Amino acid sequence: MVLTRRTFLQTTAAAAAAAALGTDALAAPAPAKADKKLPKPLRILILGGTGFLGPATIEAALGRGHQVTMFNRGKTRPDLFPAVARLQGDRDPKKGEGLTSLEKGEWDVVIDNSAYYPRHVAASASLLAKRCKSYIIISSISAYKEPNPENGTETAPLAVLADPAVEEMGKEYQNYGGLKALCEQAAEKAMPGRVAVVRPGYIVGPDDASGRFAYWPVRMDRGGEIAVPGSADDPVQIIDVRDLGAWLVRLAEDGTTGLFNACGPERKLPWGRLVAACVQATPAKSTLTWIPTEFLAKQEGIEFPIWAPYAGETKGFHTWSNARAVAAGLRFRPCEETAKDTLAWFKTQEKVEKGRTRLAGPSPEAEAKLLAAWKAARK
Numbered sequence: 447m448v449l450t451r452r453t454f455l456q457t458t459a460a461a462a463a464a465a466a467l468g469t470d471a472l473a474a475p476a477p478a479k480a481d482k483k484l485p486k487p488l489r490i491l492i493l494g495g496t497g498f499l500g501p502a503t504i505e506a507a508l509g510r511g512h513q514v515t516m517f518n519r520g521k522t523r524p525d526l527f528p529a530v531a532r533l534q535g536d537r538d539p540k541k542g543e544g545l546t547s548l549e550k551g552e553w554d555v556v557i558d559n560s561a562y563y564p565r566h567v568a569a570s571a572s573l574l575a576k577r578c579k580s581y582i583i584i585s586s587i588s589a590y591k592e593p594n595p596e597n598g599t600e601t602a603p604l605a606v607l608a609d610p611a612v613e614e615m616g617k618e619y620q621n622y623g624g625l626k627a628l629c630e631q632a633a634e635k636a637m638p639g640r641v642a643v644v645r646p647g648y649i650v651g652p653d654d655a656s657g658r659f660a661y662w663p664v665r666m667d668r669g670g671e672i673a674v675p676g677s678a679d680d681p682v683q684i685i686d687v688r689d690l691g692a693w694l695v696r697l698a699e700d701g702t703t704g705l706f707n708a709c710g711p712e713r714k715l716p717w718g719r720l721v722a723a724c725v726q727a728t729p730a731k732s733t734l735t736w737i738p739t740e741f742l743a744k745q746e747g748i749e750f751p752i753w754a755p756y757a758g759e760t761k762g763f764h765t766w767s768n769a770r771a772v773a774a775g776l777r778f779r780p781c782e783e784t785a786k787d788t789l790a791w792f793k794t795q796e797k798v799e800k801g802r803t804r805l806a807g808p809s810p811e812a813e814a815k816l817l818a819a820w821k822a823a824r825k
Contacts, residue, residue, distance in 0.1 A: 485699045488512045491553040491578065493537070493570060494560035495530075496522045498654055499584065502691030503557060504530060510695055517548060518560070537566040545573055552577045555698040559584040563613050564628035571636035582642045582697055583633045587707065587766055588623035589645060594762035600645075600705035600770060604630075642697050644690075646708040647766065648752055651687040651784050652791035654803070658751035659684065661807035662724040663789035669730035673813050673820075676739050678718025680756040681764045685710040686784045693776045706771040709764075711778040717753060723785040737820050748816050751806040 490507050494500045495516035504527055507514050515531040533547040537560060548570065556578050561567045571581055587594070591603040607624035615621050634641045650659035665672060685708055693708070725732060739755045742748065754760040768776065795803055808816065 485510055485512075488554040488698055489515070489552065490695075490698060491515045491517060491548075491551075491556045491574070493517050493556065493558045496524070496526050497559075498656075499559050499649060499687055499691060501526060501653060502651075502687045503559070503694050504691075506688070506692040506695045507698075510699070512695070512698075515551070515553065537563075537570065539566075539569045545569060548573055554578065555580045555582060555701075557582045557584075557694055557698065558633070561585070561626070561629040561633070562615075563625060564610075564632040565613065567629045568632040568636060571633045575636050580640045580642065580698070580701055580703065581633055581637050582644060582694060583630060584694075585626045585630050585643050585645045586623065587645050587647045587709065589626040589630065590623065592623075593759040594766070596762040596765045597767055598707075598762055598765070599767045600707060640703060642703050643705045644694065644697075644708045644771075645706065646685055646690060647764070648684045649687050649690060650684045650752075650788065652787050653795075654687065654788070657803050657805040657807075659784075660788050660792050660803060661751050661805045662721065663727045663785045664792055664805060665807065666724045666732055667728040667730050667789060669728075669732045671733045671735055671817060673808070673817050674721055674734050674736050675742055675750045675753050676717060676736070676755060678716060678721070678736070680717040680739075680753065682715050682717045682720050682753060683709040683711075683764045683766060683768075684715070684720070684752065684781065684784070686779055689776070689778050693771070693774075696775045700775070702774050704770065704774070706774060706776075707766045707768050708771050708776065709766045709768050710776070711781070712768070712772055715781060720752075720781050720785075723780075723782040724789075726782060727785040727789045735817060735820065737816065741820060741823065745816060745819065748808050748812055749806075750808065 488507075490512050492500055492503060492514060495504055495518055500516075504514050504516070508530075514527075515533060516527070517533045517535060519536055520532070520534045535543045535545055535547045539545050553574070556571075556574055558567065558570070558581065561583050567583065574581070589604050590598065591605050595602055604627040605623035607621060607628070610628060612621055612625070615625070630641075630643045633643070648658065654660060689710065690708055696702075721734065725734070739757055743755070754763040756764070792803065
């Protein structure tokens with residue numbers, strides 16, 4: 447059985463570390479301004495900064511001439527950005543020094559990409575409310591109630607936790623989405639009308655330690671017969687981390703607030719095109735064997751990353767509307783570029799980081815077993 451929805455929750459939460467918001471202030475995005483060639487330098491505080499989205503955001507901000515400060519525990523890749531100001535502490539105000547280092551200083555915008563527990567978000571947002579102009583919180587499409595509607599917008603119902611005070615993801619990461627929804631509420635309560643809520647789906651590209659998207663170009667690079675799930679016409683949504691990071695900086699520059707589904711690309715991306723992009727990223731020779739969703743549903747112990755069945759409870763998973771984000775300036779590079787760059791990065795990262803990335807997806811043995819079962823079923 448393919449458990450792609452659960453896998454999304456598990457790898458999203460692990461790689462990084464209930465009701466609607468109920469406020470008219472977040473009902474619609476403020477109109478985006480035109481691109482600025484020479485923006486006024488901003489003081490940007492990033493809560494996190496050394497994982498995956500953080501570095502991409504910092505690079506984009508520095509490239510635009512902004513002043514960046516990071517706040518984190520100093521445990522994940524502490525050697526990154528040695529010239530960037532760093533404040534050390536813990537998101538949990540009850541642990542160690544907690545938020546002490548954030549008690550002084552002023553910033554134009556806070557970008558919170560390590561928001562997982564509402565108590566932590568409430569503490570940081572409340573502490574900073576009088577010393578920053580706006581707050582951008584990175585949430586997730588997992589914040590929506592399941593099953594997801596097809597072509598859902600930002601007004602879709604959010605996940606609700608039976609116990610809003612819970613502070614653990616759960617064995618199957620079943621609390622992840624509900625916690626994200628509560629984090630959004632905590633930020634808005636602390637800074638009403640000054641919050642931008644960004645809900646990405648699959649964030650992909652170079653430096654992604656989850657190994658989800660990387661599985662595909664790396665698998666194509668191995669060559670041979672490759673099992674591919676579903677249909678070439680199935681929809682899929684991804685966003686390159688570099689595009690998302692650049693857009694977060696634009697939101698900061700424009701002072702944009704509102705709710706946004708940060709899923710890409712701008713138009714429907716067929717699964718077949720994304721698979722082809724991964725094939726084109728390598729000169730290796732391969733043969734694709736497409737395995738129908740119906741057959742996969744009967745198999746046990748096989749999971750494919752990124753793809754989700756365009757049927758049943760996951761039919762709406764890759765169909766979110768991103769019209770608001772596009773109107774607010776979100777732009778997307780071709781998936782072919784993302785696939786090529788991801789493979790190139792993966793081939794170097796093991797030497798640089800001693801294998802920080804572990805590929806998701808089926809093992810060679812599990813894939814071979816699936817292919818054999820599919821061939822036997824067709825006889």
